[in-house]
Structures are given as structure tokens and as C-alpha cells.
Amino acid sequence: MSTHETTTRLLPTADGARVRAVLRELVRPQRGTAVLGLIALVGAAAVSLLVAPLLGQIVDVVAQQRGADAVTGPVLGLVGAALGQGVLAVLGIALVAQVGETMLARLRERFVSRALGLRLERLEDAGAGDLTSRITEDVTVVAEAVREAMPEFARAALLVVLTFVGLAALDWRFLVGALLAVPIQAWTARWYLSRSGPIYADQRIAYGTQQQQLLDTAAGLSTVRALRLGDEHSGRIRERAENVVRLSLRVIRLQTRFFGRLNGAEFVGVAGVLVAGFWLVGSGTATIGTASAAALYFINLFTPINILLFQLDAAQSALAGLRRLVGVADLPPEPVPDTPERPDGSGIGVRGLSHSYVADHPALRDIDLDVEPGTRVALVGASGAGKTTLAKVVAGLHRPSSGRVEIGGAGLDEQGPEVIRETVALVTQEVHVFSGTLAEDLRLAAPDADDARLHAALDAVGAGEWARGLPDGLETVVGDGAHELTVVQAQQLALARLVLADRPVVILDEATAEAGSSGARTLETAAEAALDGRTSLVVAHRLTQAAAADRIVVLDGGGIVEQGTHDELVAAGGAYARLWSAWSGLRTPAPGV
Incomplete structure (x- = not known):
């Protein structure tokens, strides 16, 4: 069954522009909390950048064979940075999650309000499976993105930006070496997004049609048995399950290629930073500690960059679900007369x-x-x-x-x-x-x-x-x-x-x-x-x-x-x-x- 055939009767799906407009509308009442959460995350990211230079100082102390007292300051700085980063990160993540949960709750209320206001023939035309898959699976996917992906994405993005700033502060040539990985990562992300978006959209539709078939079969089980339609209904269930599995396998294959290309980008980037460090230390422009700090900066980028790109996967799935939720929440309400007539009696x-x-x-x-x-x-x-x-x-x-x-x-x-x-x-x-x-x-x-x-x-x-x-x-x-x-x-x-x-x-x-x-x-x-x-x-x-x-x-x-x-x-x-x-x-x- 083609995608066109399965979507002709479904409830509407919003486009990207409409989803962005709805998100802006939902976040507007939470702007203060969102700004505070962003400030806390920026502070956490900034404090974390102190770790690499402090470790570089320790390397220089050892390389210069200075006394043990010289290590005390950097070590205390590392303890303070760890505590400060932890407190600010927890605060920022909590505030961002609060904003996301509030937005999701309001969107869910709008969705349920519109769904309850739909005429029965509209729901029957779409099928109960389409509506229930939106309010269950799609809401679950979006909720997981709100609770986990969104705070992690925001924190990782800030870490990446500020780490590049830190590399530039050490020496602009370290930044150039690190940026060698960016074109590969950008190309990989673009390649992945162009392919994963349609697959995730098809996956959400496939879940809906599978659920609809299960509901139809379960609701009419006695009729199915009486008319001996068991094999036919089993075949339909199997067909829809195989479609879900086929799409899931496509996602897994796509993800495997995605992460393989990211590993190649990391190799190019770390090689660029090490080459720059070798040249700068050899020319006396930078110390071993500074080169070590630059290498640590880039190695520490592995986690946030992987989080960013990995969360693109969650974002794509959540976006597909969000488009389906907004599509229903945006449905115009049933027309209401300006001055409703009141019945005179009950005839x-x-x-x-x-x-x-x-x-x-x-x-x-x-x-x-x-x-x-x-x-x-x-x-x-x-x-x-x-x-x-x-x-x-x-x-x-x-x-x-x-x-x-x-x-x-x-x-x-x-x-x-x-x-x-x-x-x-x-x-x-x-x-x-x-x-x-x-x-x-x-x-x-x-x-x-x-x-x-x-x-x-x-x-x-x-x-x-x-x-x-x-x-x-x-x-x-x-x-x-x-x-x-x-x-x-x-x-x-x-x-x-x-x-x-x-x-x-x-x-x-x-x-x-x-x-x-x-x-x-x-x-x-x-x-x-x-x-x-x-x-x-x-x-x-x-x-x-x-x-x-x-x-x-x-x-x-x-x-x-x-x-x-x-x-x-x-x-x-x-x-x-x-x-x-x-x-x-x-x-x-x-x-x-």
C-alpha cells in the first residue's frame, strides 16, 4: 500500500512553518523562564571551559618541574569549576524542561479540545487508529524530546559554541585545525536530515495504520470469527507490521552510516588540532600545556557534538509527531451561530x-x-x-x-x-x-x-x-x-x-x-x-x-x-x-x- 493511499483519509499534518509559529506562540508566556534557563546553561558551559586551561597549567607545572605548591591553585580551580558547572547545569536543564513541559501541556490541551470538537464522521473517516496513535505515540515521542532531547541539545550547542571561542582564545590556528571537521559534520547532518525526515513521517503514519487495523480486528473479533475472516485480518495485521519493521530497519541502516561519517569527521578534526599544536610548540609560539589544553578542548567536543547530531535523530522523530499534533490542534472549530437559538420545548x-x-x-x-x-x-x-x-x-x-x-x-x-x-x-x-x-x-x-x-x-x-x-x-x-x-x-x-x-x-x-x-x-x-x-x-x-x-x-x-x-x-x-x-x-x- 502506498503512502498516498494510506494518508488520503487521515487527519491533517501541519507544515514546518506552522509548527514554528505554534512553538513561538506557546513559548511566549514562558519567555522569562526560558531566558533564565538559557543564562544558567551559558554559565554552566562557560565554567566548564575553565577545565582545559587549568589542566594545561598542571601540564606546564610538570613540564617545568616546579614544586608541588604550584599545582594547588589549578586543582582548587578544577574543584570549583566542577561544582559551579554542576549547579548551573542542573538549574538550566530544570528550567528548560519546565518550559518544554508547559508548552507540551498546552499543546496537548489544544489537541484534545479540537479532537473532542470534531464531528463523528470526520473521526470515522480518518479512523480511530490515526487519532489514538497521535495522542499516545506521538505525544510520547514529543514528551521524551522535551524532557531529554531539548535540554541536552541546548546545553550541547552552547558547549560547542563556547569551546570554539576557547580554542580561538588559545590561538586562532587551533580553531582552524578544529574547524576542518565542521564541513564533514555539516554535510553529514544535511545528508541525514534530508533522508530521515520523510522516513520518520512515514513511520508515524505506519504506526497509525497498524494501530487502526488492530483496533478494527479487536473490535469486530466475533464478526471476524463468525465470517471466518481470520486469515484475511491476520494478513492485514502482518502487512502493516512488516511495513513498520521495514521502516525501522531503514532508520537503523541510516543511523549506522550517519555515525560512521561522524567518526571520520572527529578523526580529521583531532588530527588538525594536533598538527597545529606540534607546529606551534615547535616554533615556541605555544607551550606544551597550551597545546594540551587545545587538544582537550577538541576531544571534549566529541560528546556535545555527538549529542547535537544524535539529538537530530530525536528531533526528527519529535518533529514528525509534533506536526501531527499541531495538524489536529490547528483544525478550525465547528461553525457556531453568532446568536444560537434556544429550543422552545423538547419536541x-x-x-x-x-x-x-x-x-x-x-x-x-x-x-x-x-x-x-x-x-x-x-x-x-x-x-x-x-x-x-x-x-x-x-x-x-x-x-x-x-x-x-x-x-x-x-x-x-x-x-x-x-x-x-x-x-x-x-x-x-x-x-x-x-x-x-x-x-x-x-x-x-x-x-x-x-x-x-x-x-x-x-x-x-x-x-x-x-x-x-x-x-x-x-x-x-x-x-x-x-x-x-x-x-x-x-x-x-x-x-x-x-x-x-x-x-x-x-x-x-x-x-x-x-x-x-x-x-x-x-x-x-x-x-x-x-x-x-x-x-x-x-x-x-x-x-x-x-x-x-x-x-x-x-x-x-x-x-x-x-x-x-x-x-x-x-x-x-x-x-x-x-x-x-x-x-x-x-x-x-x-x-x-
Whole structure:
């Protein structure tokens, strides 16, 4: 699969100019801290430059056969330089890391804010793997660069610059000898960067596509097994894994050639300094100690130069991840009306609604539907009939291809996302238990709710007994790695949040489907309590839910084929009657519930 084919559906990636602009914007509030960190690192680098001349003095003392007292001063100077360099380096690295961590935190917040504001079809088009790889792997790579690469890079760069200054101060000819290595190093760095950048970008994309395939296979494992698609999915996973391995091997081969060329540059540079020292000492222009100091200066450059060039590797990988993060963080927010309309009531009106995920393949077609305030409407039909699509369009998660959805007489586009969230609540079968205490999980829906209100919501959905029986009650930590809730308990928790949110319009999309037979009645009772008094659309997984609704809407092929009460539809002997007959196990349609 070509890179073009894998990137056509992905979320955007920012270019270098935009990344630099965002970095300037993020560092602006931290300028004072950044300047202090830079000053500390400059001080540490400057103090470290005293080591080579002090060692040169010791060499001259030995060469001139002076007394032991002459060594005391240089030795004390070395101790002072070591202490000063250590303190300043720690301070500088800490300040630079603080700046980087703050910038990363703000970028991550922008990323999450934009990601949460994306329309569902945009995320579905890109695939969950692309988004999750950005917020996990890309953030990890950038965070490692911020914590390690950035401070080390800044310190190494200052050491290199100031060491060249120190060489020039000893004698400009030492500097000329050292600079012989620079053209080789510059050419090597340019050669490496021109090749590594595209590879790292492809590597980040490959990680995303691999993760997407793993998510698709894991999420649909039962379907894969039922349709005997295991070999096909294994082949896709293997293909994407092989692509990741192939790119990783390209990186390793490139790095091996990179460091080999750097070793050659070091040889040229040290040879140049030694030749200059030999000539200057022979001509009496410099002492042995000065030549030794110059050689030590250049040898000490090996580490910072290698750090600089080695961190180019981390920088390239981090830049690739940063471009992907900024690409999402820079996405324009969904359009919001200047003066959002407020719904007048909770009635739902659907007019001429059509929606397509893929061009020329409508999932919904010409839907007209009215739901009176306070009534419950059940959506039933075979898999693929359009039930979930209709529910998500009414909830504002999908923008319809054509037609209009109104709540309380106001169109969803005129209301805007904030007003819709204040009016409509959606609960699906995919329930998430957030890590934290049970009370914190519940207060996501009502931050100001006291314990009494939380218990009342749990009681309303039949969860009060087991919640009070938890080891620490509402303060029991739930979620991954803590107290695990059963499927039924997790769904009751979601319905309790629904009660706390107190939205006038509620949509349940097969919210009791995961419970299995044993917990079905418990969740159906909980759902009835949560829906009491609210306008609701229920995508019915079990026809007992439909039978209890005020009205049933039967969909087939994306259109409404029947609607009415349970008794009316059973008596009509149409599509719903056949579904009810199959569900109830009767040979002929049942006359009632």
C-alpha cells in the first residue's frame, strides 16, 4: 500500500512553518523562564571551559618541574569549576524542561479540545487508529524530546559554541585545525536530515495504520470469527507490521552510516588540532600545556557534538509527531451561530432527512418524523436499516446530507454544539467507566451534585444497593486497575449520569444490548426510570423495549416503512408484526404485549 493511499483519509499534518509559529506562540508566556534557563546553561558551559586551561597549567607545572605548591591553585580551580558547572547545569536543564513541559501541556490541551470538537464522521473517516496513535505515540515521542532531547541539545550547542571561542582564545590556528571537521559534520547532518525526515513521517503514519487495523480486528473479533475472516485480518495485521519493521530497519541502516561519517569527521578534526599544536610548540609560539589544553578542548567536543547530531535523530522523530499534533490542534472549530437559538420545548421534528456515509449509498432517505414532547419513540428494524444513523443525526453527531432536524422548533445548525449538548443526551452500548472514584465519575454529568443527589440518581436506575455495598461507597475507586464494575453496573452508571445531566431529550442507542439475557430486564427497568418524563428516541435492541414505547417507527433500507403503537402494528400484519412474531416465538403475530 502506498503512502498516498494510506494518508488520503487521515487527519491533517501541519507544515514546518506552522509548527514554528505554534512553538513561538506557546513559548511566549514562558519567555522569562526560558531566558533564565538559557543564562544558567551559558554559565554552566562557560565554567566548564575553565577545565582545559587549568589542566594545561598542571601540564606546564610538570613540564617545568616546579614544586608541588604550584599545582594547588589549578586543582582548587578544577574543584570549583566542577561544582559551579554542576549547579548551573542542573538549574538550566530544570528550567528548560519546565518550559518544554508547559508548552507540551498546552499543546496537548489544544489537541484534545479540537479532537473532542470534531464531528463523528470526520473521526470515522480518518479512523480511530490515526487519532489514538497521535495522542499516545506521538505525544510520547514529543514528551521524551522535551524532557531529554531539548535540554541536552541546548546545553550541547552552547558547549560547542563556547569551546570554539576557547580554542580561538588559545590561538586562532587551533580553531582552524578544529574547524576542518565542521564541513564533514555539516554535510553529514544535511545528508541525514534530508533522508530521515520523510522516513520518520512515514513511520508515524505506519504506526497509525497498524494501530487502526488492530483496533478494527479487536473490535469486530466475533464478526471476524463468525465470517471466518481470520486469515484475511491476520494478513492485514502482518502487512502493516512488516511495513513498520521495514521502516525501522531503514532508520537503523541510516543511523549506522550517519555515525560512521561522524567518526571520520572527529578523526580529521583531532588530527588538525594536533598538527597545529606540534607546529606551534615547535616554533615556541605555544607551550606544551597550551597545546594540551587545545587538544582537550577538541576531544571534549566529541560528546556535545555527538549529542547535537544524535539529538537530530530525536528531533526528527519529535518533529514528525509534533506536526501531527499541531495538524489536529490547528483544525478550525465547528461553525457556531453568532446568536444560537434556544429550543422552545423538547419536541423533535425531522424533515426530508437523508444521510450518506459514502456517496451514492444513502444510509437514510427522505425521513419525516415528529416526536411530541414527553413521548417515547422506539426505532426498530433489521441491522443496517438506519436506526443508529438516525439517532446520531438527531443527537447532532452527524450533519445530515440533506434535510433538517429541529428540537423545540429550532434547527440543530441554528442551535450550535453548546446548546445541543444542553438539550440532548445520548447513551450508547459502548459505556466507559472513567478512572477515579464513583462520585467523580457521576459528577462528570453534574459537577455540583452533592452525595444525596448522587445516591438519588443511583437509586432511580436500581444501582443504589450495589453502590452502597462498595468498599468505600461513593469514594470507591472504579475503572481500569481498580474496582471493576460488571457490564450491567457500568450501564447503570451511565444511566445514572443521564439522570444527573437532566436533559429534556434523551437518545438511547441499544443502551441495554451488552447486558445479556440475565441483566436485560434490570437495564430495561433502569432505562425506563431514566427516560421518565423526557422526550426520547430508543434504538431498541429488544422488542420488549419497543412494545413499551408510546410509538414505534420501523425502518428498512434507510426509510420509514411503518409507524404506530405496538398494538396497531401487530394488528396490521406488516414488517413489525413479522419481527414481533419471530421475537416472541409465535407462529402468528401476537395481538398484544
